């Protein structure tokens with residue numbers, strides 16, 4: 001989170017979706033909570049104790065219980081630890097129990113809508129089981145937050161979540177395009193492209209461009225070349241990429257090409273600015289203020 005976002009004031013609500021795991025981080029969070037409407041998640045009783053100690057005497061901090069819904073990354077694994085955590089939060093004078101988070105990251109890129117639906121349904125069943133246990137024990141669960149771009153419509157149909165964490169829909173990327181195919185979720189427009197320049201044309205069958213490993217996240221394979229579905233991209237070095245020529249298409253030295261990044265979120269983190277264009281004219285530029293702020 002950047003100073004800019006936090007300084008937007010109490011009208012901006014920020015949920016940090018990863019648990020914090022020490023008192024230093026808890027103190028930083030407590031300081032930020034004085035400047036914006038901040039909510040945090042915990043998945044361990046010690047996390048509650050740290051936040052309670054860090055916020056003592058300050059304004060109440062909203063804390064949600066993170067539930068593992070099948071991804072296995074973070075979160076409590078069932079109703080009993082959730083009950084303990086909710087009880088501890090409510091017993092802490094400076095904390096407020098805000099509800100639950102259950103992020104089904106493992107479901108987002110499942111290809112095939114029926115398979116994705118069954119993954120989402122079982123994730124939401126796990127959330128519902130924890131919510132039932134909490135509410136039966138007298139802990140009202142006002143917020144149930146989770147979901148992402150691949151499951152957004154299925155989450156809405158399912159009706160368990162009260163808040164959606166959809167993010168990639170804003171830009172979209174090649175990985176989501178491949179997974180979603182012609183499903184309704186693929187209707188989100190591709191708005192993010194990487195502009196690259198052809199820097200060498202001395203070989204047959206391909207040209208070299210100035211976008212390589214440093215230009216985009218590489219966890220999800222290669223980008224596609226906009227407007228040239230028959231050509232392919234391969235990483236060619238830290239600062240270089242290879243684009244195959246196809247048929248009569250062979251871009252010249254200095255020509256600009258647009259690439260659809262493989263994975264949008266960490267690709268944005270590699271750049272300091274995003275240029276906004278309309279009809280190929282730059283109309284604005286936005287600073288990526290959260291760049292590099294991953295810890």
Ligand SMILES: Cc1ncc(COP(=O)(O)O)c(C=O)c1O
Nearest residue numbers: 017103108148149165166167168
């Ligand atoms: C906890 C959490 N919520 C929501 C999202 C957003 O998912 P998407 O970008 O696929 O919409 C992510 C993405 O990594 C995430 O980690």
